[in-house]
Amino acid sequence: MDVSYLLDGLNDRQRDAVSAGEQDMLVLAGAGSGKTRVLVHRIAWLIQVMNASPLSILAVTFTNKAAAEMRGRVEKLLGRDVRHMWIGTFHGLAHRLLRAHYQDAGLPQNFQIIDSDDQQRLLKRTIKALNLDDKQWPAKQAAWYINAKKDDGLRPQHIDTYDPTEKTQLQIYTAYQEACDRSGLVDFAELLLRAHELLRDNRHVREHYQRRFRHILVDEFQDTNQIQYAWVRLLAGQQNNVTIVGDDDQSIYGWRGAQVENLQHFLRDFPQAQTIRLEQNYRSTATILKAANQVIANNSDRLGKDLWTEGNDGEQISLYAAFNEQDEARYIVSQIVRWRDQGGALSDVAILYRNNAQSRVLEEGLLYASIPYRIYGGLRFFDRQEVKDAVAYLRLLSNRRDDAAFERVVNTPSRGIGERSLGLIRDYARSQQLPMWFAAQAMVNDAILSGRAKSAVAGFLDLINQLDQDCFELPLGKQTHKVLQGSGLLAMYEAEKSDKAETRVENLKELVSATETFSPTGDEDLSPLAEFLAHAALESGEEQADAHQDAVQLMTLHSAKGLEFPLVFMTGMEEGTFPSQMSVGEPGRLEEERRLCYVGMTRAMEKLILTYAESRRLYGQENFHRPSRFIAELPPESIQEVRVQTRVQQPQATRSRFHTGASHESFVQTGYQLGQRVLHQTFGEGTVLNYEGTGAQSRIQVNFDDVGSKWLMVAYAKLTPLNG
DNA sequence: CGGCCAGTTGTTTTT
DNA sequence: CAACTGGCCG
Numbered sequence: 001m002d003v004s005y006l007l008d009g010l011n012d013r014q015r016d017a018v019s020a021g022e023q024d025m026l027v028l029a030g031a032g033s034g035k036t037r038v039l040v041h042r043i044a045w046l047i048q049v050m051n052a053s054p055l056s057i058l059a060v061t062f063t064n065k066a067a068a069e070m071r072g073r074v075e076k077l078l079g080r081d082v083r084h085m086w087i088g089t090f091h092g093l094a095h096r097l098l099r100a101h102y103q104d105a106g107l108p109q110n111f112q113i114i115d116s117d118d119q120q121r122l123l124k125r126t127i128k129a130l131n132l133d134d135k136q137w138p139a140k141q142a143a144w145y146i147n148a149k150k151d152d153g154l155r156p157q158h159i160d161t162y163d164p165t166e167k168t169q170l171q172i173y174t175a176y177q178e179a180c181d182r183s184g185l186v187d188f189a190e191l192l193l194r195a196h197e198l199l200r201d202n203r204h205v206r207e208h209y210q211r212r213f214r215h216i217l218v219d220e221f222q223d224t225n226q227i228q229y230a231w232v233r234l235l236a237g238q239q240n241n242v243t244i245v246g247d248d249d250q251s252i253y254g255w256r257g258a259q260v261e262n263l264q265h266f267l268r269d270f271p272q273a274q275t276i277r278l279e280q281n282y283r284s285t286a287t288i289l290k291a292a293n294q295v296i297a298n299n300s301d302r303l304g305k306d307l308w309t310e311g312n313d314g315e316q317i318s319l320y321a322a323f324n325e326q327d328e329a330r331y332i333v334s335q336i337v338r339w340r341d342q343g344g345a346l347s348d349v350a351i352l353y354r355n356n357a358q359s360r361v362l363e364e365g366l367l368y369a370s371i372p373y374r375i376y377g378g379l380r381f382f383d384r385q386e387v388k389d390a391v392a393y394l395r396l397l398s399n400r401r402d403d404a405a406f407e408r409v410v411n412t413p414s415r416g417i418g419e420r421s422l423g424l425i426r427d428y429a430r431s432q433q434l435p436m437w438f439a440a441q442a443m444v445n446d447a448i449l450s451g452r453a454k455s456a457v458a459g460f461l462d463l464i465n466q467l468d469q470d471c472f473e474l475p476l477g478k479q480t481h482k483v484l485q486g487s488g489l490l491a492m493y494e495a496e497k498s499d500k501a502e503t504r505v506e507n508l509k510e511l512v513s514a515t516e517t518f519s520p521t522g523d524e525d526l527s528p529l530a531e532f533l534a535h536a537a538l539e540s541g542e543e544q545a546d547a548h549q550d551a552v553q554l555m556t557l558h559s560a561k562g563l564e565f566p567l568v569f570m571t572g573m574e575e576g577t578f579p580s581q582m583s584v585g586e587p588g589r590l591e592e593e594r595r596l597c598y599v600g601m602t603r604a605m606e607k608l609i610l611t612y613a614e615s616r617r618l619y620g621q622e623n624f625h626r627p628s629r630f631i632a633e634l635p636p637e638s639i640q641e642v643r644v645q646t647r648v649q650q651p652q653a654t655r656s657r658f659h660t661g662a663s664h665e666s667f668v669q670t671g672y673q674l675g676q677r678v679l680h681q682t683f684g685e686g687t688v689l690n691y692e693g694t695g696a697q698s699r700i701q702v703n704f705d706d707v708g709s710k711w712l713m714v715a716y717a718k719l720t721p722l723n724g
Numbered sequence: 725c726g727g728c729c730a731g732t733t734g735t736t737t738t739t
Numbered sequence: 740c741a742a743c744t745g746g747c748c749g
Contacts (some may be wrong), residue, residue, distance in 0.1 A: 063738065091739045115739080188739045223738095255736070355735050377737080418725060538739065559735050580735055596736080619734070620740035 003049050006041055006077070011071065017276045020041045022050070023499075024273035026266060027245040030307045031292075031602035032283030032564065035245055039219060042075040042243065043085075046215055047078060054085035059211040060221045061089055063216070066562075070219075087211075090228050091188060092538055095196035095243045098186070099524035099534075105198045105501045108184040110399040110530060110580035113537035118404045119143055119187045119381065122590045125407070126176045129430060137168065145169045146176060151257040152223045164571075164640065181491075183403040192227045199234045218345060221246030221266070225257040233269060242270060248303050249296050252558060252596045254588070263303060277694055281307040281602075282565050285314025288608050289342075291638045292601040298633055299591045315607050316640040319631065322613040323675055323689045324701075325358070325572075329365030331570050331642075335609060336371060336552060339567055346372060350553040350565040352600050356576040357618070358571060359554055368554060376555035381541030386504040387511055391536050393483045397468050398529050401435035410436075413492035416456035424449065424456070439459075463487070477516030483507055539707055557600045568604035573612040574625040592614035615689055615703065622709055677722040683707050685722065 007015050015036055017027050018041040027037035046052040048343075061067045071087045086093060097112065098105050109116060114122070125148075146169075150160065153540070156174040162165055180186065186194065199206045213235055218224070221244040224232070236242045242268055251260040267273060276472040280291055289307045312424045322328035336349055351362055359375060366373045382388060389412055397403035411417045428448065429439035443449045467486050471479040484490040493504045518535065520528040553565065557578075572578050579593035599606060612627050676688045686704035700717065703709040712719075 088731065116737095192738080253737075256738085320731090357734085414725075416725090540739080556736060582735060592736095617740075 003045070006045050006048065010037075010041065011280055012222070013276055013278050013280070014038050014041075017278070018045050019049075020274065022241050022275075024175055024241055024270040025243040026263070026273050026275045027243065027278060028275060028303055028305055029245050029247055029278040030281060030305050031247065031599070032281040033278035033307070034282060034702070035247075035278065036070065036073070038166065038278065039245055040070060040077060043070075043074050043217065044228045046273065049080075052215055054082045056212060056214040056216070057086040057217070058093070059084050059085070059217045060219065060232075061087070062095065062223055064089060064092065065284065066219065067092070073439070078236070089538075090224075094191040095534060095538060096230075096524070097195045097198060097205075097209075098191065099526065100275050101198055103397065104202045104205055105194050106196070107186065108399075108401075111186050112395055112399055112402055112405075112498065113191065113534060114180075114404055115383070115537055115540070116143065116186050117190070117388070118185075119388050121407070122179060122185070122404050123172065123176055125174055125426070126179055126586045128176055130171065132168065132172070137172065142169060142172045142176070146173045147189045148257060149173065150187075150193045151227055151310055152285060152442075153193060153227050153230060155193075179403065182401070184399055184401050184431070186406060189227075190230065196227055196231050196234065197562050199231070200563055206234065206237075209235055210240065213240055215243070217243045219245050222248050222251035224262050225259055227261075229259070229262045236270075242266075242273075247305070249299070249305065249595055250561065250599050252561065252592060252599060254592050266699045268415060277305055278575050279305055279307055283605050284309065284602060285311060285606060286639050287313045287316060288604050289600060291317055291608075292598050294596040295594060295630055302606045315598055317634065317638050318607075318609040318642050319639050320609065320642040321627070322611055323687075324615040325361045325613050325617060326365075327689075328363045328571060328611045328613045331611060332362065332571070332609075333365045333369045333371065335569075336366075337369065340371075344567065345706075346550045346552045348561070348566040348568075350555065350560065350567070350570045350603065351571060352555060352557050352560050352603070353571045354580060354596075355572075356417065356556060358577070362571070364553060370532075371550040372549060372658060373554055374549070375561045380513075381507070382502075382509070382536045383540055386489070386507055389489055390480070390487075390508055390511055391533065392482060393464075393467075393487050393489070394478050394529060395533055396437070396464055396529070397483070398533060399685045400437040401462075403429075403436045406436045409487070410460055413488045415460060415488075416452060417460060421449070421453040421457060424453075424721060463585045473521075475516075476518060476532060477512060479529065480512050480515040484512065502566040556597050558602050561599050564605055566606045567609070568600070568605075568607070569609045569611060571611050572598045572616070573610050573628040573631055574616065575623045575628055576623065577616065578628055578630070597628075615709070656660045661662050679720040679722055680704065680712075681718060683710065 007018060012017060017025065017038050027035070027038060027223060029038070039059070043057060046057060047054055059067075059070060067088045071082065071085070074085075075082055076086075086096075088096070098111070102109050102111065118187075120139045123142045124134060127134050127137050127142065135155050144187065145324055150669050151696060156170055156177065157167075159170055161170060161442070161558060180190070216232065216236055216615050218232060222245075229454070232242065232244075245264060248263050251258060254260065264299070267275070284292075286309050289309055293306055320328070320331050322331055332351060334601060336346070337429070339349060342630065345423065353359060353362070356377065362371065363375070363548060384392065385404075389409060392405040392408040395402045396409060409420075410422065425436055425443065428434075428443055429436045432439060434442070441455050441461060444454055447454070449457055463486065467483055470486070471482050490505065490508055493501045493508065515532060518528070518532050520526070520531040526534075532628065555569075575584065583589035583593045610631065612631070615622055615624050617623070678688060679685050683702070683704040684706050686702040689701040689703050689709060699710060700712055700714050700719070702712060
């Protein structure tokens with residue numbers, strides 16, 4: 001059979017990785033070095049050339065999107081369906097293991113996955129039930145603590161502490177876990193931990209999968225945490241081949257438990273492993289690569305890697321010093337307009353920022369210039385309130401013990417079961433060690449509740465039972481529709497007259513069509529409903545409707561990882577913003593910020609533009625920060641500092657806040673230049689920072705040397721321009 | 725039970 | 740500054 005097509009168009013290092021024999025391998029894959037391609041070709045090679053069965057391959061990724069893409073590309077390359085090959089996220093695979101071996105894992109068959117939002121709600125109630133002050137013990141922090149422990153493989157009984165703070169956190173952890181177990185609920189970290197314990201403690205299960213998975217491939221290995229790596233080692237056993245692909249320079253999730261050190265640990269634990277470096281970059285210009293290399297070279301303990309390209313130097317990196325964030329937005333918009341005028345597509349442009357708060361001013365600027373844009377991140381489909389409400393009803397139908405779902409819908413829409421009645425149910429449930437559903441049942445039957453409360457609660461119990469009966473044999477779509485109608489959820493949002501409520505109704509309808517088109521695999525003996533619920537919990541639905549519109553892409557530096565754009569703006573290049581204030585001072589965290597900078601820079605294919613603002617408003621406070629230290633780490637010859645050309649107009653025309661493209665106007669306006677020094681009769685000397693408004697209303701912002709920054713009406717301020 | 729006001733608190737995000 | 744929470748009152 002001719003398999004040369006599996007190596008076609010690959011460089012030597014890529015070929016080495018794809019065609020390696022049965023062995024362990026570390027592929028250190030630099031940004032834009034064709035990493036996914038190598039993984040996909042390697043899998044195809046294993047099947048086609050080495051006669052591996054698709055069933056003997058386990059491929060792990062970090063997002064569902066990456067998993068889907070990988071499967072699609074393998075199928076395309078092989079021209080055959082590999083539906084039964086295990087490709088998925090750590091969480092997805094853990095879930096699959098737990099479903100298949102729920103008894104060995106000590107879980108009920110209908111266990112349900114909860115997301116971080118559910119987790120926090122549950123924690124909040126747990127903390128209240130422990131009579132702890134929820135101000136002093138925020139659910140968020142408790143979740144942080146618990147997840148960190150689980151990521152390290154620790155159960156409460158493994159933790160021994162004399163620290164009183166941690167003692168309480170431990171107490172919360174214990175109570176929370178009991179609540180989860182009672183309700184058949186599994187959080188994300190629990191999926192991984194339980195699956196690990198399952199493999200570790202059950203020899204027959206472990207050996208079964210060790211025999212099966214001859215080839216294990218893990219992508220984005222620098223993002224694995226302790227338990228995920230422990231998992232890989234367990235499955236690898238003594239004889240299986242492990243290929244890990246990663247880049248220590250792109251490790252940017254240390255703050256949520258990822259351990260770059262796992263790369264080193266791998267080399268220690270798999271001493272036979274061959275290391276292959278993919279350093280040829282197919283994405284960026286030589287100038288961009290050189291600059292990125294030079295920045296990342298400031299980090300210590302790197303495995304070492306230098307990106308190179310056969311391509312051209314390309315344009316220099318532009319650096320724009322804005323006076324404030326509005327000016328920054330203005331400049332970016334002007335450059336995008338220029339890009340578009342020269343025939344560039346808007347979807348080829350990305351604006352990257354360190355934190356989401358920065359997007360607002362940028363949005364305003366784009367909006368004013370009528371440039372379509374799309375923001376990545378934000379609320380995803382299954383995270384929306386109304387969708388979660390509807391899903392909670394389905395969850396309760398699937399599992400009456402699900403307290404999280406019970407709490408969520410028992411009074412949504414309101415049916416007269418208030419905090420008081422609910423408190424009684426909670427107390428009784430706790431004292432009897434019962435899930436709330438059964439506690440409520442007992443309270444109605446044994447007349448512990450009476451009067452209004454009793455009939456309200458009885459009404460809810462009847463409603464759910466009735467829905468269950470009506471839905472029992474219906475297909476999933478009809479079932480969902482029935483639940484939306486019967487529960488009154490749809491009616492509740494339909495009755496509300498607001499744009500918000502309208503979108504909510506639309507989302508509920510969208511949920512119905514999602515359940516209609518959902519195709520269950522029937523793999524683990526689950527009902528279609530149970531399978532859909534797992535799907536909803538594990539894949540929160542990233543796709544956005546207008547994804548294919550020609551629009552500028554706005555996103556955080558973190559969400560840009562893995563993407564590429566011809567034109568990239570990196571904004572807010574200031575100390576305190578990037579690197580973030582929270583990270584300066586801690587060398588480890590600072591290095592992670594530097595890696596983030598490296599990730600951002602290497603997103604750019606043709607042109608990279610960096611911007612920083614001398615003054616930036618944060619939490620209503622004007623802040624003055626030095627340019628980011630990362631700017632000083634760039635090779636000076638790669639940088640072109642952009643001269644300020646924007647000018648302020650005297651009050652006259654109908655113009656406002658965003659002077660899009662002002663820097664290209666051929667005429668020079670009479671007026672003040674941003675950054676210009678001016679003199680005020682009472683305030684003294686200062687620097688022009690910003691301006692806004694039209695005509696007689698136009699105002700100018702001046703940062704006075706003695707009294708700080710002030711907004712003044714241009715018409716009355718009587719400013720004298722100073723030479724400078 | 726719901727609405728309003730005052731007080732609080734602000735990285736990065738996927739599963 | 741603004742979004743969100745919690746407490747209090749009608």
